[in-house]
Amino acid sequence: MKEIVGESLARRLVEWGVDTIFGLPGDGINGLMEGFRRQREKLRFVLVHHEEAAAFMATGYAKATGRLGVCAATSGPGAIHLLNGLYDAKLDHVPVLALTGMQETSVLGTYYQQEVHLDRLYQDVAGYNLMITNPRQLPGVVDLAVRTALSRRTVSHLTFPNDVQVAAVTEDPYRHVGPGSPPDSLPTFSRPPLRPAEEDLARAAEVLRAGERVAMLVGVGARHARGEVLAVAERLASPIVKTLPGKLVVPDDHPLTTGGLGLLGTAPSEELMEECDTLLMVGTSFPYGKYLPPDGQARVVQIDDEPSLVGMRRPTEAPVAADAKLALQQLLPMLEPASDRSFLTKYQRKMDAWRADMKALQNPSRDPIAPQYLISCVDEAAGDDAVLTCDSGTIATWAARHWTIRGGREFYLSGNLATMAPGLPYAIAVQHAFPGRQVIAFVGDGGFAMLMADFLTAVRHELPIKVVINNNNSYGQILWEQIILGYPEYAVRHRQPEADFSSWARGCGAFGAKVKEPGDLPDAIRRAFAHPGPALVDCDVNPNEPPMPGKVKYEQAKAFTEAFLRGQPHKAAILATVARDKISELRS
Template identity: 80%
Template sequence: MQEIVGESLARRLVDWGVDTVFGLPGDGINGLMEGFRRQREKLTFVLVHHEEAAAFMATGYAKATGRLGVCAATSGPGAIHLLNGLYDAKLDHTPVLAITGMQETSVLGSHYQQEVHTPLLYHDVADYNLMVTNPQQVPGVVDIAVRNALAKRTVSHLSFPNDVQVAAAGADPYRHVSPGEPPMSSPVLSQPTVPAAQDDLARAAEVLNAGRKVAMLVGIGARGARDEVLAVAEKLASPVVKTLPGKMVVPDDHPLTTGGLGLLGTRPSEELMEECDTLLMVGTSFPYGKYLPSPGQARVVQIDVDASLVGLRLPVDAAVTADARLALRQLLPMLQAHSDRSFLEKYQRARDTWRAEMVSLQDPSRHPVAPQYLMSCVDAAASSDAILTCDSGTIATWAARHWTIRGDREFYLSGNLATMAPGLPYAIAMQRAYPGRQVIAFVGDGGFAMLMAEFLTAVRHELPIKVVINNNNSYGQILWEQIVLGYPEYAVRHRQPEADFAAWARACGGYGVKVTDPKALPGAVREALAHPGPALVDCDVNPDEPPMPGKVRYEQAQHFTEAFLRGQPHKVATLASVARDKINELRS
């Protein structure tokens, strides 16, 4: 059988170590699908129900494994649907290759059906972006696309017209001199371990050694450098603050960490940023400048493998462009041990108070169920190496504060894009990558409903993911954002009846249970986690539970009050929830 371009593409992906493609067929990629079919013994095609989910799966796969994620979609609407997931990959520096179809070259420019100029559409999202017009370009352009995605930790895109997909792999319609097939001597492109320059390290050490109140802020770029982060923090007597994507870098129960920073962070982390005189940023360009030290307050050292991300938020006194783990190892012997630990100890005490307050909110007696209690039940029952995926919204607050990183646990969400709906696709992709690990998607009813058909994908592919739905029958984060802006809520709560997603799970052939009674919740979570296949817990939670910032600012409190004075429709229930929370905190 003559090899076609679709098969040449599939074979080259296999050469690069790709074993999975997430996607949805269409008449715009039939030639590519035939190529995937011919390589099906080495390359698995995971059929999804929506292209956006395919892109999220490719992104989640790449985030969890560090390997290339690949997704495929047909021309026109299929290619358009990929974009949200691809922007998630781009903004979180994740290597993904998107493959799309295109109309036959003979009809391009003729307003043909579903004719969308995908290279132009993908101009912003894809670093390497090409429409293949000659079989001779394959596999060379595949190599270039893969190298760009892996080396730059970003998105590459290749679009194949229908006639090119089914052309003979060796054909040359333009009678050019054939470039030949590039050699495949090194199919796997690993991330380079970049050492730091000695002059940069010396300057960084000088700044850190001079500091009296040193704080560390670590992000996902420090993943894999846990021991080095803790060793440097111990020597500098520095509290370790974590970004939300970097939550897994340091265990939450370690005495050196005060937890997260930002709207979903902790009060001690925010307050120590207001007091520190020196800040060491490792593997993060933290985007929320208002939570960082004021300009001129602290001297800043920033370590990042990407020099373009240094100095984006604060003036930097010492910049180190290097792999985080290696740079910290090189820096450690150059640091002087800080004997004054009063700054650290002050915020350790504040952290202990904060943790007690968070535990008090995990109240099993409240009805409707407190979302903090739901997350605590998952946290208590999950394995020590569980992977938790999360959507954007109020559920990110509960996960940030009540999901405990310990052992080999991991945590993933859409970081910089902060889009809804990736939690379920992430879980499916990560379960595919790690079949022996427990993978839990903690999602809201809004995000789950967007891509809920993918639970059926998990059942059909026998991927034993666990889904826990924090069901408040509303777009909870948007509700509270409206209130904080000083407006009464509008168009953020769904009408009755409330959805029963557990029934959907059972209809798909999975395990599903609906929970409304807090007494039934621990057992329901344990049973779902113990189920051998895909399982779902749909828990109705208090829709009026506010995801309060770690430290309420004056303007936030003012706008909150103004919204109530203007006629907040659920003011009684909301005030009752806030009052219960404060009473529980005082009891702790």
């Protein structure tokens, strides 16, 4: 049997260490699917229900493992569906390879059915982007695509016309000189850690030693440097602020951290940014500049292994282009222990008060069920090695503030793209990559409904993910954004009847529980987590619970009030909820 291009592709991916492809077949990739079939003993194809989910799964797989995520889709609409998940990979800097189909070369340009020129469509999202036109291009261009994705931590895209997919890999219809013969076996590919320049570290140490009120802001680029982050913070007596994607870097109950920053962050983190005179940024180019110290207030040191991102948000006096772990290891001996720890002590007291306020909002007696109580039940029941995946929206607020990073726990969501719907496919991919770990998708009803068919994918592949749905029957984040902007809410709440996603779970052959009363919640969560297969808990929560910023500014309060004066349709319920929240905090 002759080796076709589809098989050559599959074989080369196996040689690169790829063992899984997430995707949905179609007549535009039948040749690729045949190649995957011929390598099925080494290359697993995970069939999904929607191509967007396949791209999210590839992205979640890459985020959790650090390896290349691979997804595949047919020509035209199938490939178009991949884009949202691929942009998630691009914006969060993780390596993903997208494989798509294209019409036969003889009909290109004739307005053929589903003729979408994907190499043009993918120009923005892909760092390496090519339509294969000659079988002899393989496996060389596969190597280039994989190397680009891994080295630049970005998306690569290869699209294959149907006739090329099934052509013999040795064919050369144009009799051109080939690019050379790539090696039959590949060395292990890795991106070596970027080492800091000594003069950059010396300048950074000089700035940090001069600081009296030093704060650290750490992102997911420091996820492998927990010990070094904590050691430097202890040496500087510096509070540690975390970005949302960087939540897993430092335990949430550690006395050095003040939690997150931004709309979903904590009041102590926001206040210390307003007071610090020196800021050490590690592994982040935090995009929300309004939460950073204003220009001129603080001297900035930034460590990042992507030089183009250094100094992007604030004038940076001491830029260090380097791997976070290596840079902090070498920086630590250059720093003297802080003699004045009053700045840290002040914010430790503030953080103690903030934690007490958050604990008060987890009150089990509140009815309707408070979303803070829901996530607290998840937090209590989950193991110390659990992985929580999350959607964007109000759901991210509750996870950011009430999911506790401790032990080996991890946390993944769509960071810079902040798209809805990745929570479920992320969980499927992470569970596939780590079958022995507890994986929980904490999602909203809006995000789950978008790709809920792929819960069936988890069942069919016997992946014991746990899905917990924060069901407020609305697009909650959009609702509150409308109010904060000074508008009465409009078109963000679903009409009755409310969805019961637990019936879908049971229909799929999985565990499903619907919770409407707070007293039933802890047991439902425990039973779901104890179930040996996929499980889902659909919990109705208070739809009028506001995801309040850590520190409410005057302009936000003013807009909130004006929206009510214009005739907010649910003003009584919202005001009652806000009042109950405040009472709970005062009682703590």
